[in-house]
């Protein structure tokens with residue numbers, strides 16, 4: 001019996017698809033990755049998705065159509081993935097899909113209807129219609145409805161799979177946005193998790209703008225490593241209100257917009273592309289350092305594990321090691337967790353909990369008032385729970 005996990009993150013680079021063995025998970029609580037794949041978005045598709053993430057370019061019609069289209073696209077990609085890996089759909093218990101976050105407002109506004117809300121598109125009925133399989137999706141809204149910020153959800157995965165009895169660990173994701181989970185060695189202590197600020201979003205936006213789209217990201221941090229860092233500018237940028245907000249807190253592209261990046265670039269007027277990238281990379285690392293010093297018991301953290309695309313940026317990894325000279329700063333891979341697939345695997349497991357009716361979020365991390373079962377289920381061809389139990393019975 002297999003589960004498929006599908007993730008499309010804030011960097012909008014593509015769709016991660018994994019297949020995990022639920023048999024191994026049920027029997028030994030171990031995660032066995034059967035197959036994995038990233039489907040890169042082409043430029044047009046990425047731009048269409050990106051347009052829906054910004055107030056000045058999104059339209060009601062396009063959000064609605066992209067919601068349906070992304071669902072259909074995800075379905076088609078999963079069908080192809082199963083075919084390529086010779087995985088029979090009959091053995092797939094469900095597909096669990098995060099969708100694409102296009103708007104995330106964890107605090108709400110002043111008017112009565114402006115309550116905390118979040119929207120992930122990629123409609124699960126379309127995925128079900130294409131794959132003819134049960135789909136679990138729409139996780140974040142459940143946590144938000146229960147008073148949480150709908151993120152960071154990976155804190156639940158980190159707390160359960162990355163705990164160590166003898167050392168305190170911080171798990172730092174550097175995707176589009178950055179987030180951390182502090183996993184104390186003492187299980188009685190609360191897990192703390194929040195978004196630290198930008199991940200690769202500033203670097204990506206800057207390099208795309210300054211190279212007219214020729215480069216999508218700073219491969220291995222090579223360009224930044226040749227530049228000089230403007231520490232004065234970074235100190236000024238650290239006055240941004242997000243860095244002093246109380247926990248719980250989460251953020252997104254709503255804060256780190258293209259116009260915010262343009263403004264930073266303008267402030268570095270006259271600097272070379274290398275200098276700009278070096279400064280934006282160092283700024284990103286500074287937000288992480290500041291976050292740990294302000295919100296985490298730093299003296300109880302022995303090891304810092306980095307995952308997400310940022311772990312492949314050698315320059316950023318070097319700056320992180322310098323920022324925490326007394327800690328071990330390592331890519332998550334060393335713990336045997338395939339860092340690139342972590343999010344898709346986690347959503348596959350969240351879907352499993354949903355199917356069983358078990359809680360799958362961590363209130364201490366998201367700020368929810370209670371443990372809840374996140375996720376909604378769509379299945380166009382019958383009763384998803386009966387099908388699930390039948391497959392489990394065949395184990």
Ligand SMILES: Nc1ncnc2c1ncn2[C@@H]1O[C@H](COP(=O)(O)OP(=O)(O)OP(=O)(O)O)[C@@H](O)[C@H]1O
Pocket residue numbers: 008009010011012013173174175176177178199200203204217218219220221307308309310312313314343
């Ligand atoms: N070899 C590399 N060198 C430098 N940076 C890289 C490399 N590979 C990926 N990246 C960066 O990582 C980003 C993608 O990271 P990732 O896939 O973890 O983000 P995501 O899952 O979309 O975001 P989030 O976790 O915020 O939802 C790319 O946009 C790029 O900036």
Ligand SMILES: CC(=O)N[C@H]1[C@@H]2OC[C@@H](O2)[C@@H](O)[C@@H]1O[C@H](C)C(=O)O
Pocket residue numbers: 009010101104118140150151152153154155173175176177178179195250251252343
């Ligand atoms: C609203 C939303 O999609 N948030 C993402 C984003 O990307 C990183 C960071 O901001 C994190 O809070 C979250 O994703 C990860 C998977 C999480 O919920 O743990």
